[in-house]
Amino acid sequence: MVNPRSSSHRLPRSRFLFPSSISGYVLILLAFASIVFLFSHRQIAEVDRSLPSEDSAALQEQLWGSSGYGYRPCVKPTRKYGVPPKSNHYLTVKSNGGLNQMRTGISDMVAVARLMNATLVIPQLDKRSFWQDTSTFSDIFDESHFIKALEGDLHIVRELPKEMELAPRARKHVTSWSGASYYEEMSRLWKDNQVIHVPKSDSRLANNDLPIDIQRLRCRAMYHALRFSNPIESLGKKLVDRLKEHGPYIALHLRYEKDMLAFTGCTLGLNDMESEELRIMRENTNHWKVKDINSTEQRMGGFCPLTPKEVGIFLNAMGYSSSTWIYIAAGEIYGGETYLSNLRSRFPNLVFKETLATREELKDFANHASQTAAIDYIISVESDVFVPSYTGNMARAVEGHRRFLGHRKTINPDRKGLVELFDMIDRGELEEDAKLSSLVTEMHKYRQGAPRKRYGPLPGSKGRDRFRTEESFYENPFPECICLANKH
Known part of the structure; x- marks a missing residue:
């Protein structure tokens, strides 16, 4: 073996043979260990990179995915259904x-x-x-x-x-x-x-x-x-396309509006002047029969619309990131930015039709609430996820339409259950962390628009009141208008 560092002066070989051999072995072992380490680190890195990808795909499916479960619309008349005779009535x-x-x-x-x-x-x-x-x-x-x-x-x-x-x-x-x-x-x-x-x-x-x-x-x-008029359909679809440019979006029917808060008597977080304004409105609206309402009892019973802040906590806990685009399908939010600020701080990509469309595009719909509501309806039906903060006429109609079109994901917040969690957060007994997320997602596992038959009347309801407690046909037209793909 030639020593590359040899000189004309040679030392006795027997004296340095063992130490030099050890050094060589150590160098070889170190080199081998380095190779093993680098190879293992590369493999670990590849595994680490693949896991988030798989987890990410699963998370995306959990957040945005929906399935028709093999069901389709079925509205074809039966053979017994004939053409109507001419009528002079x-x-x-x-x-x-x-x-x-x-x-x-x-x-x-x-x-x-x-x-x-x-x-x-x-x-x-x-x-x-x-x-x-x-x-x-x-x-x-x-x-x-x-x-x-x-x-x-x-x-x-x-x-x-x-x-x-x-x-x-x-x-x-x-x-x-x-x-x-x-x-x-x-x-x-x-x-x-x-x-x-x-x-x-x-x-x-x-x-x-x-x-x-x-x-x-x-x-x-x-x-x-009941297709909307061409101007409404055209603008509605145009705004849907603009939202889709940013990826999947949530349509949030945020029913935190003056009329709904007055009707339900819900005043959580409002100041005395606002609470009194709502009470006066309720008192002066003749066809609202219930005048004296205990706001706390309403909320604990799950009869209040979620506040914008509560919606933000809820969507965070469900796993939606701050980059999510959220379209507010609603009229004027009571209190404006004062009560929207917390939700906006969590989800900066918060938009209304007024921010998504130009003033020129909206001018023909000004002062026509039903027409602008129709635009909200189109955007809500076509959204990747629909979330109503309260179960009103709009929420029921959109959910039923989404069920009819293939059970598109509609998350119905369990308001009564959520109020308990929100109050625990306020008392410092629960943090906005993984535990809260686990509780909220488990609570809503079966509240996301999967196929089911329409609910009948509530137990104990009697007389004609039982009809009032039934689930609306238009909220869930299953099974009459929704069939398995291989059935008529």
Whole structure:
């Protein structure tokens, strides 16, 4: 073995053979160990990189994924369903309430007209509700499409024929949640009248125990015939595309609005002046029957809309990151930025239609609350996740539409359960950490829009009140309008 550092002076070999051999072995071992370490470190790094990727995919599926579970819409009539005969009886309707109350009411009246073999006159819309909207039917809906889409179900005319203006007519206040037999009996009014006027359209038809063809007709009316007018559809889809450019988004129906807080009597976090303002509004609204409300009891019972701060805590605990885009589908938030600031600090990408659209794009919809609500409706139905902070008409209608379209993810907060957790946080008994996240996600495992049959009346409810406690047909049109893919 040649020593690279050898010189002309050679030392006795026997004296340095053992030490030099040890040094060589040590160097070899060190080199081998380094190679093993580097190889192992590389393997560990590769494993570390792959795990987050797999975990990330699973997390993304958990947060955004939804499945139709093999179900699809089924609204085709049965073989027993025939073409309606020509009728010289006319049904006129005054739709009451806000946008979604009117939409469900109109769909009900389509079914009622079929049951009574009547020609339906395009309904008049409510112009005296809280929103004071002067919009006509054709301002909000595609009138021609509505008539054509239902031509195989019933006859529809834009207005009462002139020869009918002096015809005998009846004004009928229809009993809420009535069944098919009720309307068949009501048909006796045709003996003495050619026109029947129904001054209210909401909840005029039962949720359950109706013929399958009548239920499917309600779905055809609601999800196919009642298409929004072209200007609304166009802007709604344009705003959806703008949101989608940033990835998946949440549509949050934040019902933290003046009318809802006054109606429910919920005042958590409000100052004395605001609480009094809401009390006065409730007192002066005649058709709100309950005047004295204990706000604390309301909240503990889960009857209050979540506050913007509570929504922020909830979405954080569900696993949504601060970069998530959230569209606020609502009117003016009570207290404005004062109460929105906490939610915005958690989710900076918080947008309204007013920030997503230009002033020019919105100018034609100004002062028309039902039309702007229709834009919110489109964006909510098309969202990757829909979250309502309160179960109102809008929330029920959007959830039902999303179920109909393939059980798109809709997270319904368990308000009663969440209030207990929020109060524990306020008392310092619980932190906003992994434990809270585990509790919240477990609480909502089965509240994300998976297929299920419609709920019946609450146990113990009696008389006609039991109908009030049933789940709305339009909140969940399963099973009549939603079938497995291999069934009709």
